[in-house]
Amino acid sequence: MNGRHKKRGIAVNGPWLPLPIEFLRSRACAELSPHGIKLLVDVLSMLGPNATRNGDLCLTPKMMAVRGWSSKSTLSAAISELQDHGLIAQTRQGSRLDCSLWACTLYPLDCDPRKLDVGPGSYRTTDWMHGGALASPPTE
Numbered sequence: 001m002n003g004r005h006k007k008r009g010i011a012v013n014g015p016w017l018p019l020p021i022e023f024l025r026s027r028a029c030a031e032l033s034p035h036g037i038k039l040l041v042d043v044l045s046m047l048g049p050n051a052t053r054n055g056d057l058c059l060t061p062k063m064m065a066v067r068g069w070s071s072k073s074t075l076s077a078a079i080s081e082l083q084d085h086g087l088i089a090q091t092r093q094g095s096r097l098d099c100s101l102w103a104c105t106l107y108p109l110d111c112d113p114r115k116l117d118v119g120p121g122s123y124r125t126t127d128w129m130h131g132g133a134l135a136s137p138p139t140e
Helices: 034-046 061-065 072-084 127-131
Strands: 088-092 101-104
Touching (some): 034 072, 034 101
């Protein structure tokens, strides 16, 4: 076997987070609007390496303004879209004193469960498969 067929690694500087190729090729991903994709990328950027802090993500307009979200209605619509597609789940209902918390359903919960309204098992990491239309993936 010659050197041309040698498998090479990918050099990444800093922490990174894997995304399942099955999700990237899925109908749930293909049906997302540009605002939905932007919010998903922003949610993923809030996670630590290996999806730490999942379940403890704050999507308030004030916090998201730093990421470029200037319209509350657009942010609210994008949050609803990701919920409808099964990509995020609310882990704590906000109140006057506390904000709502969210988790990305691509990864298991990984935060202090005492601050959440839900526990492990409140969602499956495959919920996105059932959020959109159940059909074959749009890409090969």
